[in-house]
Amino acid sequence: MRSSIAAIHVAKKQLGLDDDTYRAKLARITGKQSAKDMSEDERQSVLTVFRNEGFAPASATRRADGRRKLTGRFAKKLQALWIAAWNLGIVRDRDDAALISFVKRQTGIEHTRFLVHADDANRAIEALKSWIRREAEVLYGNSNGYDWLAADGAKVAWAQWRILTPGADLMARKGFDDAVLKLTGVALLQQVTPSGWQTVMNHFGEKIRAGK
Template sequence: MTRSNAIQLIHIAKGQLALDDDTYRSLLGAVVPGKSSCREMTIIELQNVIQAMEAKGFKSKPLRRSKRRMSAPSDVSLKIRAIWRMMFKEGFIRDGSDIALDRFVQRQTRIRNGGAGVSSLEWLRGDAEANFLESLKQWHIRAMREAMLAHRVRLPEIRLPVTKAGTMTQSAALTLTQPEGG
């Protein structure tokens, strides 16, 4: 907590406890002898004042966040959220919250846009949303492969399509000839 935040909180407590100016200043003087103004106090002294006000019945309320979603989420954004939460449950990411996802979206879109990123998943549209989904899926696949290899679990074999004659289809042959990652 910064010094200015502590002072703001003390003034909120003063109002909530309905303290007149004389009572308020005597409380400050009782908690921090010789000082009757928040401006004169250090951060530790301000925190002591807050604790004294809490003992008198002050209850601080956490900031309320406004509802974020203005419109119904798209199918793609629902898939993105599902993969994000799955990666959290599997231990590949530390924070599975929507706020963490929005921060990740902003970092990734900033890189792609070469500057300012899109600050929320809800604002991604069209190709940007589809590209983000694909990159998240690829990251998830890489993380799963690494985890499987670390636990010495055998990776699943790739089954390529074969014609009735027993030969590989043209698309399967192309898949085998393309270098990995390209």
């Protein structure tokens, strides 16, 4: 009982909820405004909602090397874009601290865990996308009629390939398909999974950074 109440209080702080927002959220989930008044099942329901909104328990907030992971509702999206920018050679420092500084410049908010409003998060997300689009011509929001380019990972990987292979275009991809097959074992680009595209992006990213 005490552990779940404590976890809810930690989640409140981690998600940056003020008292009014916190109590309104509890009431919306369980009909009760205090964790102490809830049954254990109700508290677990609250924790499930908080986890879906970005709450990460203490055991999940540290990396294998002991560094704290980014937390917050929008942290994964922001980090994915930041790593994409790093793999494109746009960002020089992939560390979370550099991303946090970027978010602060865009929103005035100190840390991703305090990004609880979509408007604030979208400001940082769209700024990152615009930067990536401008510097590397990543086709966010446009598949150019190719099903495989619907995935953001594919968009980034294709932009990387164009950096590595001048003159490549969608009609003459100059070995892109073979490179993806070699890295993922998947012959059809539209069947490459998100994790497969991540493998491709990481590999291409090493080559791009090595050439700088």
